[in-house]
Amino acid sequence: MLSRLILFIFIFLASHLAGNVRGARKKTERGWGWNQLRRHCGGARPRPSAGRRLRGAQIGCRGGCWAKMAAMKKALPPRLVGLTFFRAVSTSSMGTLPKQVKIVEVGPRDGLQNEKNIVPTPVKIKLIDMLSEGGLSVIEATSFVSPKWVPQMADHTEVLKGIQKFPGINYPVLVPNLKGFETAVAAGAKEVAIFGAASELFTKKNINCSIEESFQRFDATLKAARSANIPVRGYISCVLGCPYEGKISPAKVAEVTKKLYSMGCYEISLGDTIGVGTPGIMKDMLSAVMQEVPPAALAVHCHDTYGQALANTLMALQMGVSVVDSSVAGLGGCPYAQGASGNLATEDLVYMLEGLGIHTKAGKGQEELLGLRSFTQTWPTS
Amino acid sequence: MGNVPSAVKHCLSYQQLLREHLWIGDSVAGALDPAQETSQLPGLPEFVKIVEVGPRDGLQNEKVIVPTDTKIEFINRLSQTGLSVIEVTSFVSSKWVPQVAAGATEISVFGAASESFSKKNINCSIEESMRKFEEVVKSARHMNIPARGYVSCALGCPYEGSITPQKVTEVSKRLYSMGCYEISLGDTIGVGTPGSMKRMLESVMKEIPPGALAVHCHDTYGQALANILTALQMGINVVDSAVSGLGGCPYANGASGNVATEDLIYMLNGLGLNTGVNLYKVMEAGDFICKAVNKTTNSKVAQASFNA
Numbered sequence: 263m264l265s266r267l268i269l270f271i272f273i274f275l276a277s278h279l280a281g282n283v284r285g286a287r288k289k290t291e292r293g294w295g296w297n298q299l300r301r302h303c304g305g306a307r308p309r310p311s312a313g314r315r316l317r318g319a320q321i322g323c324r325g326g327c328w329a330k331m332a333a334m335k336k337a338l339p340p341r342l343v344g345l346t347f348f349r350a351v352s353t354s355s356m357g358t359l360p361k362q363v364k365i366v367e368v369g370p371r372d373g374l375q376n377e378k379n380i381v382p383t384p385v386k387i388k389l390i391d392m393l394s395e396g397g398l399s400v401i402e403a404t405s406f407v408s409p410k411w412v413p414q415m416a417d418h419t420e421v422l423k424g425i426q427k428f429p430g431i432n433y434p435v436l437v438p439n440l441k442g443f444e445t446a447v448a449a450g451a452k453e454v455a456i457f458g459a460a461s462e463l464f465t466k467k468n469i470n471c472s473i474e475e476s477f478q479r480f481d482a483t484l485k486a487a488r489s490a491n492i493p494v495r496g497y498i499s500c501v502l503g504c505p506y507e508g509k510i511s512p513a514k515v516a517e518v519t520k521k522l523y524s525m526g527c528y529e530i531s532l533g534d535t536i537g538v539g540t541p542g543i544m545k546d547m548l549s550a551v552m553q554e555v556p557p558a559a560l561a562v563h564c565h566d567t568y569g570q571a572l573a574n575t576l577m578a579l580q581m582g583v584s585v586v587d588s589s590v591a592g593l594g595g596c597p598y599a600q601g602a603s604g605n606l607a608t609e610d611l612v613y614m615l616e617g618l619g620i621h622t623k624a625g626k627g628q629e630e631l632l633g634l635r636s637f638t639q640t641w642p643t644s
Numbered sequence: 645m646g647n648v649p650s651a652v653k654h655c656l657s658y659q660q661l662l663r664e665h666l667w668i669g670d671s672v673a674g675a676l677d678p679a680q681e682t683s684q685l686p687g688l689p690e691f692v693k694i695v696e697v698g699p700r701d702g703l704q705n706e707k708v709i710v711p712t713d714t715k716i717e718f719i720n721r722l723s724q725t726g727l728s729v730i731e732v733t734s735f736v737s738s739k740w741v742p743q744v745a746a747g748a749t750e751i752s753v754f755g756a757a758s759e760s761f762s763k764k765n766i767n768c769s770i771e772e773s774m775r776k777f778e779e780v781v782k783s784a785r786h787m788n789i790p791a792r793g794y795v796s797c798a799l800g801c802p803y804e805g806s807i808t809p810q811k812v813t814e815v816s817k818r819l820y821s822m823g824c825y826e827i828s829l830g831d832t833i834g835v836g837t838p839g840s841m842k843r844m845l846e847s848v849m850k851e852i853p854p855g856a857l858a859v860h861c862h863d864t865y866g867q868a869l870a871n872i873l874t875a876l877q878m879g880i881n882v883v884d885s886a887v888s889g890l891g892g893c894p895y896a897n898g899a900s901g902n903v904a905t906e907d908l909i910y911m912l913n914g915l916g917l918n919t920g921v922n923l924y925k926v927m928e929a930g931d932f933i934c935k936a937v938n939k940t941t942n943s944k945v946a947q948a949s950f951n952a
Contacts, residue, residue: 537948540914541873569907569944570914573869576838602948610866617837617867 360584362621364400366531366561367393367608370421371402371436373593375414376604383417387424393590394428398608402455405436406446419449434495438469440482447490454492455531456480458522459499460515463506464535468499477521484526496527497563501547502539502574512550520554529559531587534574536596537567541577548581561585564606567596571606572614579620586611689881691918693729695828695858696722696905698933700731702890705901708937718936721929722887726921727905751784753777755819756796757812760803761832765796774818781823793819794860798829798844799836799871809847817851826856828884831871833893834864834900838874845878858882861903863942864893868903869911876915883908888930889942904943906930 370390374381381389386404393401403425409416422435427450434453437443446454458476459465465473480496487494500507501515519530532551534544544562551560562578562585564571575586588611594604615622699719703710710718715732722730755773756762762770781791797804798812816827829848831841841859848857859875859882861868872883885908891901909923927946934941941947 540911542915566944567948568910569869569904570911572866573873573911576870576873596948603944607866613865614837614867614870618839 358582359579359618359620360582362584363579363615364561364585365398365608365611365622366400366402366563366585366587367398367590368402368563368587368605369393369589369591369593369608371405371415372563372587373589373591373605375405375412376594376597377414380414383420383424386417386421389590390421390425390433394426394431399430400432400434403433403435405438406442406449406451407436407438419445422446422449422451437483439479440486443483443486447492452492453495454483454487455495455497456483456522456527457497457499458518459504459535460510460518461500461504461507464500464504467506473518477525480522480525488526493528494526496522496525496530497533498522498530499533499535501532502534502543503536505536512547515547516550516554519551519560523555523559529561529585530555531561531563531585533563533587534565534571537565537570537602539564539574540570541573544574544577545581548578548583552581557582558584561587563587565596565604566592566606567602567604569603572610575606575611576614687879688876688915688917689879691881691920692876692912693858693882694727694905694908694912694919694921695860695882695884696727696730696887697860697884697902698722698730698886698888698890698905701860701884701902702886702888703937705891705894706937706939708939710933710936714933714936718929718933721925721932725925725929726919727926728920750790750792751780752792752794753780753819753824754794754796755815756801757807757815758797758801758804761797761801764803770815774815774822777819778822785823791824793824793827794830795819795827796830796832799831799840800833802833809844812844813847813851816848816857820852820856826858826882827852828858828860828882830860830884831862831868834862834867836861836871837867838870841871841874842878845875845880849878854879854881858884860884862893863889863900863903866900869907872903872908873911876917887926887943888934888946890933890937900942904930904941904945906943906945910945 370386370393374386390401390403404418404421405412405415406418407415418435422433425433427433432453433451434455435446435451437446437451437454437456443454457469458480459468459473462473465471465476469476469479471479484494496519498515498518500510502510504510515532519532522530532547539547548560548562560583562575562583564574564578564587566572578586587605588608589605590608592603592605592607592610596602596604612622699715699722703715719730719732754766755777756765756770759770762768762773766773768776777793784791793816795812795815797807799807801807812829816829819827827848829844836844845857857880859872859880861871861884863869875883884902885905886902887905889900889902889904889907893901905921906923906927909919909921909926912919913923923945927943927949930941930943930946931950934946941950
């Protein structure tokens with residue numbers, strides 16, 4: 263094996279380091295706190311991904327950790343891997359990022375509906391109130407679906423009636439059909455959302471009808487919403503892949519998007535439902551959709567099942583999309599992959615946007631979001 | 645996502661789904677379909693070299709001490725994956741000549757773009773460290789031994805805060821001109837975002853060709869893949885990563901560490917970039933080492949796939 267390995271030696275400046283290494287192992291040094299880092303990093307406030315609020319600075323130094331190690335490298339000639347479905351990305355799209363991004367917080371709905379434990383109603387209400395105080399301008403509160411399908415959302419009316427409705431913040435709710443719409447309006451809903459899919463099989467499994475039939479169902483809801491002056495947001499699932507059909511063509515996504523937009527949805531959220539997408543495929547899909555629907559009417563809803571959500575979102579921003587769905591604490595798993603992670607985490611999204619100098623319309627920024635994360639980890643469950 | 649009824653259990657198994665639809669590439673020998681090759685958009689490198697730092701940067705940040713034969717088994721498994729560069733650790737003294745006698749054929753030197761970090765880490769200023777490295781790299785070159793240079797804190801420092809792109813350029817240029825064949829620019833505490841990555845690379849690339857640069861992103865704030873995508877779009881084609889995202893961050897308790905090799909390969913495969921690496925085998929090596937150090941993987945791809 264040695265003959266195939268290339269040894270790396272990290273030069274250990276022993277004459278300088280020996281004492282330092284021994285000392286450094288025993289103590290952590292207090293370095294810059296996060297507020298100081300924020301000031302120097304141009305406003306981006308770091309956050310601990312473990313979900314705990316940092317108490318002061320935990321800056322440790324391993325003293326010579328880099329320099330004391332030797333490395334061995336193994337060299338093999340690279341082999342080409344055959345791939346038949348992929349898209350590369352050009353650099354021409356870099357650089358034109360939106361100045362402002364609207365974040366649609368879907369934690370209380372998309373996030374919670376995928377959590378196994380039923381969260382008590384008062385806890386849901388508190389979560390939404392905390393999100394409101396966090397400065398988010400759109401918070402999806404609940405879903406008026408049958409409790410038979412989604413037990414987590416059984417308390418939809420109580421939640422919608424119980425939350426504080428801050429001025430300037432929208433609280434859309436999901437409605438599967440006209441009946442759900444009517445119940446939602448009776449409970450005080452001022453904005454609703456409907457759900458389509460770019461996959462026939464997914465539509466069949468999810469709502470037991472074809473895509474065309476689903477449009478007919480939506481039509482009733484959209485007409486009623488128009489009469490009541492209630493804006494409707496459209497969601498499209500499986501835009502970058504389907505757990506049943508596999509690949510989804512960008513043309514199909516464009517077709518469904520165009521239909522929902524022409525039926526009266528003011529915004530269409532394009533969902534990578536099972537998180538399989540990568541930036542090239544996101545770009546292809548958006549290129550097709552943007553030929554039919556203006557970018558300002560589009561949003562992306564990326565799941566982080568394969569860790570691609572933020573990279574995919576960045577690509578969408580480069581394409582001109584300026585509305586992004588995310589979920590506080592990355593709530594929600596994936597029902598198609600047990601143990602997998604769920605939505606893009608709002609904190610990580612805000613961190614990136616702030617680092618890019620993009621205004622998020624979130625008045626207060628990360629501090630409140632940090633508090634929210636620890637809240638979601640300690641709530642009681644029934 | 646809308647309602648999710650019991651239909652879930654009738655969908656394709658995840659491994660089957662992904663294999664059949666080739667979202668993650670299988671290790672199929674042979675060249676790319678020429679039609680596919682020409683359909684690739686310009687701007688991205690065709691081949692990306694992954695430098696696997698799990699056994700070194702990853703394990704050094706893990707609390708559990710891994711027994712030697714476990715390390716060897718781990719590296720052996722990584723060797724089967726197609727990875728062309730795997731870094732492994734062993735403690736050495738400054739007298740590196742014996743290592744050369746033992747068969748070492750490459751060396752690495754670690755600089756930093758921050759004076760404070762340099763002082764705290766190796767107890768000397770950047771200038772002093774460069775002078776030391778110069779001696780070493782020059783001697784190595786006389787013996788025909790290539791040298792790789794690392795620059796820590798390229799996007800931020802736990803002591804100084806923000807680091808100017810000019811400083812990173814200055815240090816990188818110094819390492820490059822003394823003879824390092826490749827400079828790995830490290831976002832040591834993972835604070836960078838695509839904007840700061842772009843600004844830093846724009847500055848460095850005025851002095852050093854992209855072919856001699858690599859990025860080493862930590863995922864402390866979940867920004868690693870977005871930062872790497874930005875680097876690829878700028879023309880960088882060497883990326884450091886660690887299987888299972890091994891390693892934490894000594895500057896942020898509980899934080900995640902390196903970008904996970906599995907998640908990186910997933911993205912590169914999806915972008916149509918060749919890596920020569922078999923994702924499944926990397927996932928298996930990751931599963932092995934996570935069990936050995938008794939921790940959950942930091943790779944989202946592994947989380948989604950092994951539990952499905």
